[in-house]
Amino acid sequence: MVKRSVFYRIVLFSFILGICCSPSIAVAQASKTSDDVKTTLHDGLMKARQNEAFDPAAVTAFTRLQKEYGTPLYIYDREIIDEQANAIKEAFGSLFPKLHLFYAVKANTSLAVISQLRGHGLGTEVISGGEIITVRKLGVPGNDIMFTSSSKSPWEIELALKEGILLNVDSVDELNHIEVMAGRLHKIARISFRINPGVDPHTIHQINTGITESKFGIHLADGIAFSAYKWALKLSHVKIVGLHCHIGSQITEPEGYRLAAGKMLAFAADLKEKLGIQLEFIDLGGGIGIPYQDDQTVMTPGELAQVLRPIWQDGVKRMGYEPTLWLEPGRFFVAPAGFLLTRVNSVKTTPVKTFVNVDAGFNTLIRPAMYQAYHRVRIVGRKDRVMKLDIAGDVCETGDILAADRILPRPVAGDLVVILDAGAYGFSMASEYNARPLPAEVMVSRNQATLIRKRGQMEDIFRNQVTEIDKSRRDHIRSH
Numbered sequence: 001m002v003k004r005s006v007f008y009r010i011v012l013f014s015f016i017l018g019i020c021c022s023p024s025i026a027v028a029q030a031s032k033t034s035d036d037v038k039t040t041l042h043d044g045l046m047k048a049r050q051n052e053a054f055d056p057a058a059v060t061a062f063t064r065l066q067k068e069y070g071t072p073l074y075i076y077d078r079e080i081i082d083e084q085a086n087a088i089k090e091a092f093g094s095l096f097p098k099l100h101l102f103y104a105v106k107a108n109t110s111l112a113v114i115s116q117l118r119g120h121g122l123g124t125e126v127i128s129g130g131e132i133i134t135v136r137k138l139g140v141p142g143n144d145i146m147f148t149s150s151s152k153s154p155w156e157i158e159l160a161l162k163e164g165i166l167l168n169v170d171s172v173d174e175l176n177h178i179e180v181m182a183g184r185l186h187k188i189a190r191i192s193f194r195i196n197p198g199v200d201p202h203t204i205h206q207i208n209t210g211i212t213e214s215k216f217g218i219h220l221a222d223g224i225a226f227s228a229y230k231w232a233l234k235l236s237h238v239k240i241v242g243l244h245c246h247i248g249s250q251i252t253e254p255e256g257y258r259l260a261a262g263k264m265l266a267f268a269a270d271l272k273e274k275l276g277i278q279l280e281f282i283d284l285g286g287g288i289g290i291p292y293q294d295d296q297t298v299m300t301p302g303e304l305a306q307v308l309r310p311i312w313q314d315g316v317k318r319m320g321y322e323p324t325l326w327l328e329p330g331r332f333f334v335a336p337a338g339f340l341l342t343r344v345n346s347v348k349t350t351p352v353k354t355f356v357n358v359d360a361g362f363n364t365l366i367r368p369a370m371y372q373a374y375h376r377v378r379i380v381g382r383k384d385r386v387m388k389l390d391i392a393g394d395v396c397e398t399g400d401i402l403a404a405d406r407i408l409p410r411p412v413a414g415d416l417v418v419i420l421d422a423g424a425y426g427f428s429m430a431s432e433y434n435a436r437p438l439p440a441e442v443m444v445s446r447n448q449a450t451l452i453r454k455r456g457q458m459e460d461i462f463r464n465q466v467t468e469i470d471k472s473r474r475d476h477i478r479s480h
């Protein structure tokens with residue numbers, strides 16, 4: 001009798017364990033249903049965006065991607081990139097006949113992503129020699145590359161000049177270095193100045209670049225920017241072609257743009273009237289924000305275009321000519337297209353919180369730790385046992401929480417967790433901290449997934465290290 005009850009208890013325990021610890025049960029059943037209705041990977045990703053990651057389409061998609069590519073994994077949806085690009089093209093294209101759009105590649109520097117956006121006719125905005133080489137590798141011509149950086153090294157200036165790239169100048173000191181280098185190379189540098197208009201777009205402090213105390217740009221105030229243009233006119237290896245500002249990132253309301261555009265156009269009118277400078281373009285930067293939360297409403301590109309249109313028209317009248325409007329968003333094109341897929345390693349309830357420990361961390365996606373940024377989280381294939389959870393990363397630091405205090409279905413080890421809107425400043429800011437190789441990236445188009453970057457390997461962690469063993473070998477060779 002005693003033996004039998006022990007036996008039943010073991011059977012019951014194994015059964016409970018089976019339900020709680022094996023997501024494969026839910027996954028397998030869901031996949032079957034989904035296969036019947038033939039959903040695509042894209043459908044699955046969209047279900048996650050619609051807060052229906054429990055749906056069989058989502059379960060099938062993410063399970064398939066995990067099986068083929070492992071976790072942590074960055075997934076980009078090509079259709080979403082296209083939709084985002086079309087949204088900006090349509091919003092501005094109809095109101096600004098003289099328009100050229102650029103993609104700020106720092107948001108996502110992966111070749112497949114850049115080339116997808118190039119397919120929309122976008123130029124590229126770059127901030128380092130490395131990004132110049134990246135876009136040149138894709139065949140982007142120099143005249144469709146804008147190089148903005150507040151700290152350009154001599155080799156970067158030289159590269160930009162040799163490739164015929166537009167230099168967006170951040171200080172008069174830098175301009176003088178450009179003049180000398182251009183003279184040495186017998187080139188004429190095409191330049192614009194990055195202006196600091198002293199406008200607060202009310203965004204996260206670390207990415208607010210238009211305020212007076214920011215390190216970026218030449219201040220408009222006190223005639224500083226005016227003097228810079230006046231000085232540039234005197235130089236023999238410099239040709240002024242434009243005027244630029246970028247007031248910040250993740251801007252969710254048009255007011256900052258309205259103020260900055262007003263100041264920029266008034267300044268352009270001054271340049272024409274007082275110095276006779278006629279610009280090829282005025283670049284109002286990037287920074288167009290996206291909703292990171294389910295119920296968040298932010299300005300649309302259409303609303304922004306409507307706000308800017310009368311200011312632009314008014315400015316054009318005052319200038320007496322129409323330059324081309326340039327814009328250079330990064331995040332808007334790619335953030336919503338990106339999904340970070342990660343696997344639950346364990347779940348722990350402490351006296352204070354429940355932590356879901358996943359196999360991604362701030363080495364994979366730094367935004368939550370660095371800016372306290374909010375990213376929506378979905379638990380794949382689960383709907384019930386909803387409770388307050390923290391999604392904790394695998395980096396050995398207290399600050400490595402990917403999402404705090406979220407009301408979500410409680411997952412179990414082996415479950416999949418998806419972090420939304422991870423396409424911008426996700427992989428491009430990832431690191432190998434804690435000796436963890438970089439994640440893989442895949443591009444999804446309908447039901448097809450293409451690996452666009454292989455998962456990092458342990459050899460990558462050692463690739464440039466010079467060990468004592470190597471040194472002694474070298475010394476040994478030298479002494480012979």
Ligand code: LLP
Nearest residue numbers: 104148246249250286287288329330331425
């Ligand atoms: N142009 C310039 C000169 C920039 O500095 C930036 C971004 C952009 C364009 C593109 O801004 P977007 O459209 O992507 O907002 N890591 C931060 C964002 C840093 C933005 C740096 N500059 C984040 O994860 O929020």
